[in-house]
Amino acid sequence: MRITNIKTWLVSNGVYLKIETDEGASGYGEATVPFTPQSAYGMLQDMKRYLIGENPLRIEYIWQSLFRDMFMRGGPSHMAAVAGVDMALYDLKGKYYNVPAYELLGGLVRDKVRLYGHVSGNTAGELSDNAKELAESGCTMIRFRAFHDSDERREFDFATGVAQQVEYLAAIREKIGYKTDLIVECHGRYDLPWAVKLAKELEKYSIFFMEDPLRQENPAMMSALRQQTCVPIATGERCHSQWDFRELFTSNAIDYARPDVCHSGGMTEMKKIASFAQVHGVAVVPHNTQGPLGMAACMHAAFTIDNIAVVEAIFANPRSRGPGGLRFARPWPDCVDGYAPPPAGPGLGVEVDEAALDEAVSQFTAPCQPKLRAYDGSVRDW
Secondary structure: OOEEEEEEEEEOOEEEEEEEEOOOOEEEEEOOOOOOHHHHHHHHHHHHHHHOOOOOOOHHHHHHHHHHOOOOOOOHHHHHHHHHHHHHHHHHHHHHHOOEHHHHOOOOOOOOEEEEEEOOOOOHHHHHHHHHHHHHOOOOEEEEOOOHHHHHHOEOOHHHHHHHHHHHHHHHHHHHOOOOEEEEEOOOOEOHHHHHHHHHHHHHHOOOEEEOOEOOOOHHHHHHHHOOOOOOEEEOOOOOOHHHHHHHHHOOOOOEEOOEOOOOOHHHHHHHHHHHHHHOOOEEOOEOOOOHHHHHHHHHHHOOOOOEOOEEOHHHOHHHOOHHHHOOEEOOOOOEOOEEOOOOOOEOOOEEOHHHHHHHHOOOOOOOOOOEEOOOOOEEOO
16 A cells, blocks of 8 residues: 555644545544644645655654654644644554554553643633633633733733732632642743742642743753742643653653644654653643644543643533534544543544535635733733
């Protein structure tokens, strides 16, 4: 069996692809990267010459080729494209042998996997009400950030950012108590002194972890922060391979690693990142906010990784399970009392609507990341 064609779709909220073969077997993948989908789409066009004529069942070999045969490699666009191909190959191979992708990855290591959901709100009262609603739906872990009002104004101030996080967290704890675990999202917005101040303020609220308290460019700063607080620290959604995680692990900078299956080379590389993390006593909490194919791939990988602690899942919130998310592919993973059962069906277990994708291509609008500024007009991280 040989690969004969790579079909790609560039749509406003992502990049999708289909690998076709001379025997009729095919598989779908997702190469979505936030705000710059055109770059990942372009990378896939460059990759076609590496794929046509290859045996699609040789997944590890193809992964190595797509990574190491490119002299300029790594980063969001390249690794998103690799991830999309990797998913499509597992989808194809699973369908070819009529088994779920998780069987190809080593089989189930758990019967169900814990999920955490998102809540938002422009005031502490609004957000805590939404958190109470989500907790009452059965979700046992909730992630929030307190910047939504400042995001609308496109401004951010360190002192206000710290005060708001503490205000919102206190309101949630007062509303729902301590039975539900909480994650405080920071979006990499703080400098080290402000991250330390925030961490000290969070200690009394018993949170599960603070996420991305610092920019990811300097792992040594993350290590310095971890030495000054007992609050667990998580990062990694902007890391793109095991090499990007290396210093975070070897310097004992984090408690939880957050690879995204769409950003870090697919299921093949996520398994390697998880093994690397396990050697250093780090648990894995996959970042998981892309489209339905990416979410399916993440769930398949999570069911085969021993050191998974919990999986991010926007679908854990009933408000996020509307029909819009099923436009291109279905079904979304299930969520039962805050946990997901193993995915069903061969390959990724997802049915793709090519007609919907074809229609969406003609409606493509390039996304743009919001520009955030300090009160004095200087640039801040969004």
